[in-house]
Amino acid sequence: MFRIEKILCILLFLCLFAQLARAQEPISPKLIWAVNKVDLGTLLEEQGIQVAEFQFTQTQDSLFYIESVVTDCGCTTVNYTRDTLQLGESGTLQVAFDPSSGAGFFSRMIVVKGNLMGVQDTLYIEGNAIPRASDPVGTYRTRKGNLGFRLAKVNVGEVFTNEPKVKQVEVFNFGNKPFYKDSLQFSAPEYIQVMQLTDSILPNDRGLLQVVYDGAKKNDLGYFEDQISVNWKDSTTFIQLDVLADVFEYYAPFAKENLNLVPQLVITPKEIDLKTISSGTIRVENVVLSNRGRQVLEIKKIQGNCECLKLELPKTSLDPGESIQLKVVFDPKGRQGIDQRNIYIFTNDPVNPVQMFLLKSRVE
Template structure:
């Protein structure tokens, strides 16, 4: 019995050693890709096939070559290095994508199979493809000079201060002049950059503008903002237009572990919804909201923003020590308003779990 037990233990030992060896061999990549995912951004159908190059390096002391490449659909074609590569040598895989095959967001998979055991790597090609419209005036109803846009305002959405936000905006050239990239100019603030993507956009063709928004250059300000950004082509008289760019700016906080939560500043709002019920449009209404810091570090009130000039918000201080509270004063002037009304108050703090909290002021104005 003792010998049998010993034999079982020995067998288990060798199984564990083998499993560990296999795991280690799987974890060590045979070839190293410079990137395995490429974001093409917004692609217009008329731009034609898009080509992307993936570069890899053989990290093994064994010779390597690509045996085969599997494509997800006929919308992609591929060319690749057929050479046998020694350790440290590089190869390339070129993928061509036809944007007419997929409209809207796409993610295409390319699987690379090598001669070495375990080499079956996945590459991804992603972006958004936009078809050419059958009726351009209907597709681009917002006229701004000789250009047509889908929407009146360019919404950048949420922009955090740890990295810039980039958005591609399509437009239609309803004018009679070629729009040259070299002649494009913009008068932007320090936190916005606008660039024409294509080198040339002819009449009755579409183009793309790349908008880059860096909120960190806006002196750390937070909340909702709207900018008027003039752009023009210096060789075309009367081409000057204003782009309306809106964005919601937020402070970025890195993730925190569960055991850190109690040691952080924590904003607590006693009443997040205030119902004024029926009020007169001729009477100014005043209310208070209690803010408290339930954390163990100082709570900093970065900003308080209302969504209307009819609302005045006053805070006696911008910091709360642990356990401290303050009364936020709200003054609402409903003059000129009638019916059901809702005012939003956004409170920005250094509470990393809930950095932005909302207080709603509801009423029915007679």
């Protein structure tokens, strides 16, 4: 009897072990999508319906077909491959979006269900829809030649060095001649490219320009303001655009267990309050920078937000456990009232590649 029970226990253990092994095996997706999100960018209402296309490949031995597709908004319609697909065959799914359905940023979800068990994939389309302006003069208040802009400057925002940042800019033609895409010319640093997205910008109509900012080609970090020139060969319009950007180093994600192995910057203190000071007295303070990590810390740049600051470092490389003093010289001449200076430190600390400390005062 004891032997039978022992055999049953062993069989039960083997069954449980087999189930656990199967549960731990990686689940391969039944459909491989080329992308699961499409950014349609900036869409003008008058551009009409825009279509995003998703491509997929069937990876199972069984025959596959799409049973249903559900979207979360009536502003989208879907068309997809209705054939039955064998292993290795591909299909497409097209999502049509109506930009007149609403204004501003949008993110729409599409759920795809197939005939095979476990096939229920989620796709997304996103972008920014801009309706027509009822008052062009009041909407496009910044005039550059015959072109009107909503804002005085083009703010690209945060730019990382792993990929260029794209910014689309809406413009309105207040002139009596069109601006054609193939006649656009520009003069800019090599890290900034400009193009016209719409084929033409007709009189009393609007179009889209696109600014592409390449952080890797910029080869510098921090806040920048560049001025670029744009003109059209068949037009007398010659405009200048101010392009703003914050450039940051990109660091790929890494495993949590490696957190203590990378460089780690610690700033002491994070805030200095000078209290009430005289505008005629230069103040000198020291901030301690320490490397608490296990690899060499490289200080790539220190940037203040005012010419009234002078920042001095004895060295830019810190060994593990090493500390140095950053000398901060603040000249409050010409300043008055509550004052706050931001100092940014750019390093190869992958967790916090940019850190800031404050210098506060009240200048009399």
